Amino acid sequence: MWIQVRTIDGKETRTVEDLSRLTKIESLRLKIQDIFNVTPQQQRLFYRGKQMEDGQTLFDYNVGLNDIVQLLIRSQTDAPDSPTTKDSSGVACSSAPPPDATRDSQPPTSSKNALADPGIGVYKINELVDCRDVSIGAWFEACIENVTRAPKGQITPTKGKVGRPPKRTNGKNNVVLNSESNGASTSQTDSTAATETKEREEDVIYHIKYEDYPENGVVEMRPVDVRPRARTLLRWDQLQVGMQVLVNYNMETPDERGFWFDAEVQNINQTSRTNKELRVKILLGGPGDIIGDCKVQFLDEIYQVEKPGARALSAADGQFKRKSGPECKHCKADPDTECRFCSCCVCGGKQDAHMQLLCDECNMAFHIYCLNPPLATIPDDEDWYCPTCKNDTSEVVKAGEKLKASKKKAKMPSATTESQRDWGKGMACVGRTKECTIVPSNHYGPIPGVPVGTTWKFRVQVSEAGVHRPHVGGIHGRSNDGSYSLVLAGGFEDEVDRGDEFTYTGSGGRDLSGNKRIGEHSFDQTLTHMNRALALNCDAPLNDKDGAESKNWRAGKPVRVVRSSKGRRISKYAPEEGNRYDGIYKVVKYWPEIGKCGYLVWRYLLRRDDMEPAPWTPEGVERIKKLGLAVQVRLSACCIRSPGKYLMCVSLPESSPVAEPPSKRVKIEETFQLSEQQQQLIREDTANKKLWDEAMGNLKEGPNFLRKMEQIFMCVCCQELAFQPITTVCSHNVCKTCLQRSFRAQVYTCPACRHDLGKDYMMTQNVTLQMLLDQFFPGYSKGR
Known part of the structure; x- marks a missing residue:
């Protein structure tokens, strides 16, 4: 197993080899010290946001094959992290009310109903005003508590109604108006005032209290966000286009009562005495903060906007309250x-x-x-x-602490056994880094784009390619369906391999309890599970006692066969290294017999039935050479050990020091052959002519042509090969189900380029493209 270690600045990446999933973090630090010349005391290792601590293993952090671990190098003066004992039960809430320091400075008044002139500003203490909440742009009733001067040269921004629950914002809590836009508004100042008066007004701060939200305490407001209380209701015949009024509107549900906003009348329509419609433009405070074409629901509650200098109102004059939406x-x-x-x-x-x-x-x-x-x-x-909502502090892992033991890992056989064997070095333990999705897991026959003779270094790569899905098991199948693939690895000494046909021994009969991978025969095999699945591939009635033989063996279900290099001890047809795909075989017959082990085993005779030449024949060797097939290895370090021997599947990092240059890419001499029908269908698919021209340029790449096609005709939504493709007017291909899901979410644009398709877009399936994809990737539409 190997991982990549990258410095926190991303400038240097190195490969650390010869690791196990049970490697301790302190052992990993020693390997990093040899590569980066950084002492273990200076290393801080991070994986997926967690700081890796000594005493834990890579398995504890779920570090996978070729995963990246970040390295932060401490300076010589930095001390290692230690578990903190500071109480971190919470962070101060940003919406907490500010300390009410202005109450001590308020001048004593004999009554809250009496107006008091502070000597500065336009408005008096105890005067009823309207104040704008800058977070949503709505106006609320308030009362002046105090008036002070702003510090010289300082412009105090207006604060919103702190502490007000988000459900009261009518969905517009994300609209934040800047103070420059509010200060630039000239509609809230007296047009007849002198320039000096406006400058003095900017130096004033009004301390107000909202009438409906007393829990918010006293809030500081700028003069531009304060104006006299609205008091004059406008009749229908008084409304004019372009007039600025105060209306009630709900941002979330326009049919219900909401908050009060400034609005500019856009359209007045009256078809009868009772049928009236008023369209306005909601003004949220800034020049560009508007919402157009809003229908006003409450036509008998439209107020005139009062200008500064209007008659001052106090509680003695009445409440002058407006109806707002319910809390x-x-x-x-x-x-x-x-x-x-x-x-x-x-x-x-x-x-x-x-x-x-x-x-x-x-x-x-x-x-x-x-x-x-x-x-x-x-x-x-x-x-x-x-x-x-409270986090359990006992479950939180702080920096410098060890991981908490999970219940899932505590039940694993490796956690309960007393054996000290290091099981973490096997490649079957690392897990897949990708999964074959071009065909379903129960697909019979060859995998599109995988020619006969393809060889992989590790079994997990065979699983990723979709040729044989299990990491360890020799047979892949379902007992009620059949077998899809098998691996011939020479696990039984009495198996016979003749190349075009071979005898195969079923699974079972061994004690593999716990975490064992191999074991001696200890009981008879039965025709169940995977043995039964392989027997179903034979074109004969199932017989679990005596077996059966097919009269027409070619009519049986196909089985993909992979030969492993482990079988070299019993077969000359096995590869010298890795795991090689040898094509399609059919089950001729199966029968029970007593093996050399002394127990009952089930035998299967499989015979090759594939149009592609076998890898050991002269034709197969020539084809492998033309296709440039070699052992596929993902590990870049393997390429460093033996340059030119392996096909490098993952490019080396630029910063990795390589003594020898990587081998040149093998030239592919065999081109991908198109049938006459496929060429005709490609000419008929005029909607994708540009894409087909791009794809046809890769015919000389041989089997890689299918990989290029998979990229070109991939659905941008599901990231899979398009199924029942819809070719849009902007020449993009999307799965029909994906586009329907987008339209159900009321997104009527192309998922690739956001071209407007329209709500009434007709989704016409590109049948020609679907036929071509079915021919190039047989079986991919199964299960979609």
């Missing part, structure tokens, strides 16, 4: 109705609001006596999380 759309803010959305989510009761806690994660309320276990008092912590 909760579930209970409509009914105080007598239990609601688990705006009140305690356990009991739903609205009593004892002062005894409720608000979760800083899910924003749900809880009575302290409804919790399990209940709390006696309100906790002093700034942040509080409900039992559902």
Whole structure:
């Protein structure tokens, strides 16, 4: 096994070889020291966001084959990390109300109803005003609590209504207006005021309190976001196009009541006395922050926008309250109705609001006596999380701590055995790095793009190519369907291999309990599981007692056969190295007999039935040479050991020091042959002419032509070969089901280039392209 170690800056990447999945982290540090010349004390290793600590193994961190481990080199003065003992129960919430320091500076007043002139600014203390929440652009009723001067040369930005739940934002909590746009608005200032007056007004800060949200405390506002309280209702005949008014609108559900926004009248339509329609443009504060073509629902609640200098209003003049959307759309803010959305989510009761806690994660309320276990008092912590959202601190692995033992790994045989054997060096333990998706796992016959004679260094590569899916097992199949592939590795000494036909021994009869891979014969084999699957490939009725022989063996189901180099001790047809795909075989007959082991085994006679020449024949050797086939090895270090011997499947990093240059790419002399029908279908597929021209330029690449086709006609949505392809007007091919899923999500554009297809786009399947793909990749549409 090997991994890649890359410095944290990405400048240097090296391969660390001869590793096991049970390699300790401290042993890995020693190997890194030899390569990077960095002492273990200076190394900080990271894998998938976790810091790797001594005492753990690569298996504990699920480090796979050829995975990248990052290396951060400490400076000589840095001390190693140690587990922190600091209480990290939470981070200060950014939406917490600021300390109410302005209350101490408020001048005493005999009554909240009386207006007091602070001597600066346009508005007086206790005056009723409208204030704009800069986070959503809506106007809310407020009262002036105090007026102060801003520090000289400092422009204080207006703060939103801190602490207000996100569900009150009508979906526009992501609209943040910059102070420059708000300051540049000239619609909120008196057009008759002098320049000096406006400059003095910019130096004023108004301390206001929202009437509907007293829990937010006192909030500082800039003068541009404060104006006199709206008080004048406009009749229908007073509305004019271009007039700026104050309307009620809901961003999420326009048919329901929402918040109050500035709007510019765009269209006034009245077909009858009762049928009226008003279209406006919502103004959110900045020059470009607008929402056009909005229909106003409440035509009898349209207010005139008051200009600065209007008559001051106080609580003694009345409330001057406007109707806004209910705080909760579930209970409509009914105080007598239990609601688990705006009140305690356990009991739903609205009593004892002062005894409720608000979760800083899910924003749900809880009575302290409804919790399990209940709390006696309100906790002093700034942040509080409900039992559902709270992270279990015992499960959190901090920097410098060891991993927690998982239940899954604790039940593995390797964790319960007393054996000290290092099982982690085998290539069957590393797992697949990719999976063959061009055909399903139950596909009979050859794999498109894999010619006879293809050889892989490791069995896991054979699994990735889809030729033989199991990493270890010799037979791949299903007991109710049949066998798809097998590996001839010489596991039984009495097997006979004649090249075009061979006898194969079934599986079973060995004790492989625990984590064993091999074992002596200890009982008889039975015609079940994989043995039964291989017997179903024979064109004869199943007989689990005496076996059966096919009268027409070519009519049986095909089996892909892979010969392993381990079979060289019993067969001269096995490859000298690696695992070689030798083509399609058919089961001629199967029968039970007593083997040399002394127990009952099941034998199978398989005979070759493939149009491609066998790899050991002169024709096969010539074809392998023309196709440039060689042993495929993913490990770049193997290419360094023996340059020119292996076919390098993964390119070397640029920073890797290589003593000898990599071998030149073998020239492929055999071109991919197209049938007359395929050439005719390609000419008929005019919608993809440009793509076919690109693909035809790769015919000289032989079997690699199919890989190029797979890339060209890949669906951008599912990243698979397009099935039931829809060729759009912009010449992109998408699976029909993928495009239908996109339209169900109300996305009516091309998934590749975002060209507008329209809501009523007719999805016409490209039948010609589908026929071509079925011919080039037989079986790929099965199971799609």
